[in-house]
Amino acid sequence: LPFRMVEAANMKWTLPYFLCPLSGFIFYSVIANSVLHLTAISVERYLGVAYPIKYKLKRNPRSALIACILFSVVSMAHCSIVYVMQYHNYFNPNITDPSKRNTCYEEFTDEQLKILLPFRLELSVVFFYIPFLICCFCYIQCICILSRLSNVNAKKRYRAIRMALGTLLVFVICFMPFNISHVEGFVTNQSSKWRQPALLTSTLNACLDPFIFYFSSSALRETFNKVLQGLAKRLLLPCCRSALCCPLFNRGKPDERTQSSDDSIL
Numbered sequence: 001l002p003f004r005m006v007e008a009a010n011m012k013w014t015l016p017y018f019l020c021p022l023s024g025f026i027f028y029s030v031i032a033n034s035v036l037h038l039t040a041i042s043v044e045r046y047l048g049v050a051y052p053i054k055y056k057l058k059r060n061p062r063s064a065l066i067a068c069i070l071f072s073v074v075s076m077a078h079c080s081i082v083y084v085m086q087y088h089n090y091f092n093p094n095i096t097d098p099s100k101r102n103t104c105y106e107e108f109t110d111e112q113l114k115i116l117l118p119f120r121l122e123l124s125v126v127f128f129y130i131p132f133l134i135c136c137f138c139y140i141q142c143i144c145i146l147s148r149l150s151n152v153n154a155k156k157r158y159r160a161i162r163m164a165l166g167t168l169l170v171f172v173i174c175f176m177p178f179n180i181s182h183v184e185g186f187v188t189n190q191s192s193k194w195r196q197p198a199l200l201t202s203t204l205n206a207c208l209d210p211f212i213f214y215f216s217s218s219a220l221r222e223t224f225n226k227v228l229q230g231l232a233k234r235l236l237l238p239c240c241r242s243a244l245c246c247p248l249f250n251r252g253k254p255d256e257r258t259q260s261s262d263d264s265i266l
Helices: 002-010 019-050 052-058 061-079 081-086 110-148 154-188 195-202 205-216 218-239 261-265
Strands: none
Touching (some): 002 019, 019 052, 019 061, 019 081, 019 110, 019 154, 019 205, 061 081, 061 110, 081 110, 154 195, 154 205
16 A cells, blocks of 8 residues: 555656565455455354354364465465566567556556456456355344344344444445456456546455454454553553552453353354
8 A cells, every 4th residue: 555655646656666566466465365354254253153052162273374374375376467467478579668667557458458357357256256145145144143032132132233234334335346347347348447446445444354353353352452451551651650540550350251152253
């Protein structure tokens, strides 16, 4: 994003050219990785609600770590197309040297589009449409199951439903416009003119995803609150004449709570 901000401010690409494919590779990889993580969270919530006992017994950090590594590898492997397109026919004398252009990943030859447009369609299917369908199924099932549970606290149940709808809303607002442009580009056989404006909505997930991750796990919320409280103590300590006069230091330690599978999901 910082490189794109400089480009937008100057109305052209003025940075060293090697940063162009690098910034695009990182940018698109992060977007694809975010989609896969949101999808994994939806599957996790569904399993926790539909099969709470089995899921709790088989849940372990190693599986989560393997999934994160796999998501990163798949995302980076797909988004390496940025380098392929930027240096495709690099030594062809009939094609303008990309490093001499004042744009970054916007101008493509007909030969490049023959490769790029179908690949963009594949990217949209793998990193949006299939994950979106999975999320819809998981969250709709979660909402239906939670609506039938009378023994679950109503506040927790409604919070889980709001989180499910909020995650689906992030998919629609952040990722749908950009991926629709991929389908249109494939159908019309040209890069969509509104693709770059649609890409801006994808950057919103950087602001919205932390809230989803925060509210999706009680353990994460508790850890974050402890870190925030510790930071506040360090910052306010010089302002306090005595530790006893600071309300932050007079707070009792939170009661130890046993996290159930429902609490981790809700």
